[in-house]
Amino acid sequence: MTAGEADSLTETHRAIEAVFRIERARLIAGLARITRNVDQAEELAQDALVAALAQWPETGVPDNPGAWLTAVAKRRAIDALRRGRMLGRKHAEIASDPANGPAAAADIEAALDDDLGDELLGLIFTACHPVLTPDARAALTLRLIGGLTTDEIARAFLSSEPTIAQRIVRAKKTIAKAGLAFAVPRGAELAARLPSVLEVLYLVFNEGYAATAGEDLIRPSLCAEAQRLGRILAGLMPEQPEVLGLLALMEIHASRLGARTGPDGALIPITEQDRTRWDHLLIRRGLDALARAEALGGDGPYVLQAALAACHARARRAGDTDWPRIAALYDRLRLAAPSPVVDLNRAIAHSMAFGPEAGLRLAGEIAGAGALRDYAPLPAARGDFLFRAGRLAEARAEFETAAALTRNEREKAFLLARAQACGDGS
Numbered sequence: 001m002t003a004g005e006a007d008s009l010t011e012t013h014r015a016i017e018a019v020f021r022i023e024r025a026r027l028i029a030g031l032a033r034i035t036r037n038v039d040q041a042e043e044l045a046q047d048a049l050v051a052a053l054a055q056w057p058e059t060g061v062p063d064n065p066g067a068w069l070t071a072v073a074k075r076r077a078i079d080a081l082r083r084g085r086m087l088g089r090k091h092a093e094i095a096s097d098p099a100n101g102p103a104a105a106a107d108i109e110a111a112l113d114d115d116l117g118d119e120l121l122g123l124i125f126t127a128c129h130p131v132l133t134p135d136a137r138a139a140l141t142l143r144l145i146g147g148l149t150t151d152e153i154a155r156a157f158l159s160s161e162p163t164i165a166q167r168i169v170r171a172k173k174t175i176a177k178a179g180l181a182f183a184v185p186r187g188a189e190l191a192a193r194l195p196s197v198l199e200v201l202y203l204v205f206n207e208g209y210a211a212t213a214g215e216d217l218i219r220p221s222l223c224a225e226a227q228r229l230g231r232i233l234a235g236l237m238p239e240q241p242e243v244l245g246l247l248a249l250m251e252i253h254a255s256r257l258g259a260r261t262g263p264d265g266a267l268i269p270i271t272e273q274d275r276t277r278w279d280h281l282l283i284r285r286g287l288d289a290l291a292r293a294e295a296l297g298g299d300g301p302y303v304l305q306a307a308l309a310a311c312h313a314r315a316r317r318a319g320d321t322d323w324p325r326i327a328a329l330y331d332r333l334r335l336a337a338p339s340p341v342v343d344l345n346r347a348i349a350h351s352m353a354f355g356p357e358a359g360l361r362l363a364g365e366i367a368g369a370g371a372l373r374d375y376a377p378l379p380a381a382r383g384d385f386l387f388r389a390g391r392l393a394e395a396r397a398e399f400e401t402a403a404a405l406t407r408n409e410r411e412k413a414f415l416l417a418r419a420q421a422c423g424d425g426s
Contacts, residue, residue, distance in 0.1 A: 012056055012057045012060075012061065013053065013057070015056075015061050016049070016052050016053055016056055016061070016065075019052075019061070019065040019066065019069070020049050020052070020069070021147065021221075022066070022221065023065070023066040023069055023070075024045060024147050025120060025123075025144065025145045025146070025147060025225065026066070026070075026119060026120055027045045027048065027066075027069055027070055027073055028041045028042055028045050028123070028144055029041075029119035029120045029122065029123040029144075029145075029182070030070060030073075030074065030119045031044050031045060031073055031074065031077055032123055032126070032182045033119060033122065033123075033182040033183070034074065034077045034078070035077055035080070036176070036179060036180070036181070036182065037176050038140075038144065038172045038175060038176070039172055039176070040077075040080070041077075042144075044073045044076055044077050044080075045069075045073055047072075047073065047076055048069045048070075048072045048073040048076075049069070051072050052065075052068070052069060052072075119182075120145060120225075120229060121184055121229055121232055121233065121236075122182050122183045122184050123141075123144060123145065123182055124141050124145060124197055124200060124201075124229065125183070125184050125185055125190070125193055125197060126175065126180050126181070126182045126183070127140045127141040127144060127145075127171070127175070127200070128141065128193045128196040128197045128200060129175070129178070129180055129193065130192065130193065131174055131175070131178050131180075132171050132174055132175070133167075134196055134199075135157065135167060136167050136168075136170065136171040136174075137171070137196045137199075137200065138157070138196065138199055138200050138203055139153050139157065139164050139167045139168055139171065140167075140168055140171040140172070141200040141204075142156065142200065142203055142204060142207070143168050145200070145204060145225070145229075146203075146204040146207060146222055146225070148207060150164045150165045150168065151213065152207065152211075152212050152213055153168075155212035155213060155407060156203055156206070156207060156212055184236070190237075194237070194240065194242070194243070195242075197233070198242060198243065198246050198302060201226050201229055201230055201233070201246060201250075202226070202246060202249075202250075202302075204222055204225065204226040205222065205223055205226035205227070205230075205250050205253070205254075207219065207222050208220060208221065208222025208223035208224075208225075208226065209223055209253055209254075209257070210408075210411075211408055212407060212408060213407035213408055214407075214408060214409065215265075215409050215410070216265065216410065217260065217261055217265060217266075217267055217408060217410035217411060218257055218260055218261060220257055223250070223253075223254050223257060224254075226250055227247075227250050227251065227254055230243075230246055230247040230250050231247060233247075234247045234289065238292075239296060240296075241293040241294075241296045241297065241298025241299075241300060241303055242293075242298060242300045242301070242302045242303065244289045244290070244292050244293035244296070244298065244303075245289075245290065245293045245298055245300060245301075245302030245303035245304075245305070245306045246302040246306075247286075247289045248286040248287070248288075248289035248290035248293060248302075248303075248306035248309070248310075249286070249302055249305050249306040249309055250286075251282045251283070251285045251286030251289060252282065252283055252286035252287070252290075252306065252309040252310060252312075252313050253309055254279070254282055255278045255279040255280070255281075255282035255283045255286065255313065256270065256273065256278055256279075257279075258277050258278070258279065259273040259274050259275070259277040259278055260273065261410070265410055266410060266413060266414060267410055267411060267413075267414040270312060270318070271318040271321075272318070273318075275315075275316065275317070275318075278313075283313045286306065286309070286310070286313065287310060287313065287314075289306070290303070290306045290307065290310055293306065294307075299332075299336070300336060301333060301336050301337035304329055304332055304333045304336060304337075305333065307329055308326055308329050308330070308333070311325055311326050311329070321352075323349060323352040323353035324353045326349045326352070326353065327346070327349040327350050327352075327353040327354070329349075330342070330345060330346035330349045330350075331346065333346070334346055340366060340369065340371040340372050340375075341372070341375075341377075343362070343365075343366050344363070344366055344372065344375075344377060344378055344381060346362065347359045347362035347363045347366065347381060348381050348384075350362055351381075351384075351385050351388070356384075356385040356386070356388040356389040357385075357389065359381070359384075359385040360382065360385045360386070360389070363378065363381055363382050363385065366378060367382075374405055375405070376402045376403075376405035376406040376411070376415075377402070378402075379398040379399070379401040379402040379405070380398070380399065380402035380415060382398045383395045383396075383397075383398035383399040383402060383415075383418060383419075384418075386398060387418070387421075387422060392422040392423060393422070393424075395418075395419075395422050396419045396422035396423075399415050399416070399418045399419035399422065400415075400416070400419045402415045403415035403416045403419065
């Protein structure tokens with residue numbers, strides 16, 4: 001093989017891997033509907049990737065690579081079902097209806113792959129079924145839909161990797177044992193599963209907005225997928241304020257993605273971002289969704305967080321930000337959805353509204369509780385408060401602590417730069 005041929009093969013393999021990353025979640029969702037088995041769906045998706053790696057270097061990348069992967073995987077899924085008990089059940093169902101006649105292959109495929117709505121949304125609602133614990137629902141959906149590793153999910157949950165891995169395995173087994181349909185529920189069942197679905201979508205979005213690990217600070221494809229699913233959900237449930245609130249929150253946050261990093265990928269804080277680079281179409285969409293949520297009387301956690309995001313979106317310059325209103329909204333959010341992370345964001349807001357000492361007092365209370373002991377944003381926030389208070393030596397130590405805790409390389413570089421800006425602390 002010549003050097004040019006080797007380069008071409010490497011380039012093709014990169015293209016295949018990129019396509020698979022994009023199509024993976026949709027592929028698994030469609031296969032899970034056919035097989036009713038998440039592990040088997042993941043294996044079939046991987047088989048399709050192997051087939052692409054074998055064929056595409058010879059034939060070239062298809063015009064519609066996602067459709068190619070789906071067709072290959074579904075053919076293999078149907079072949080497997082023909083050999084299994086599920087095929088027997090489908091034969092029995094079709095044979096029981098005299099109008100169906102012989103169970104031809106086309107009849108079987110149609111029975112297995114009928115239109116149940118958006119496949120990804122169906123997979124999310126299945127992963128969020130009440131037979132699973134809330135933590136298992138979120139972890140499984142992050143794995144299946146977001147394609148996150150167990151380590152990334154563990155960071156998002158402030159948990160250990162073995163704990164998350166066990167949680168995902170148990171969740172898959174529970175779904176398989178229950179024989180759940182991979183479809184969007186209706187009526188009261190849909191409403192009962194909604195809170196955990198919203199939690200999952202927000203976690204997927206957050207992993208895209210601020211990646212927990214790796215070289216990249218942001219993963220826009222995850223944000224885009226969470227937004228897409230949020231829009232579908234809002235269309236399905238247009239009278240649910242919290243659905244609209246989450247959609248508004250994601251749209252407004254996503255509007256800043258283009259301004260969150262510099263040309264070298266470095267983090268740019270919101271107070272220093274070029275606001276002309278914000279996506280004002282997304283801001284308008286977000287503000288419209290927020291207005292609809294508030295008109296419906298919404299005052300739940302997602303509506304409140306969307307209102308917080310709107311305060312930034314409406315400020316033409318960083319200096320115009322209404323920090324006292326943001327602090328007041330965080331006071332309300334703390335009551336509606338208490339958590340250590342909300343407390344930390346509240347401390348940041350109070351520091352901006354009422355001075356760094358207010359932030360230090362609240363951060364001290366959080367540190368004393370111990371819930372965020374290894375959470376990099378806590379020492380990072382303390383470092384900022386101390387820096388603004390002129391306590392540079394202490395600030396430097398906090399930034400260095402935060403840099404040691406983070407798993408994201410861009411965030412680490414940002415924190416070390418802030419530590420360096422403190423000088424020797426004298």
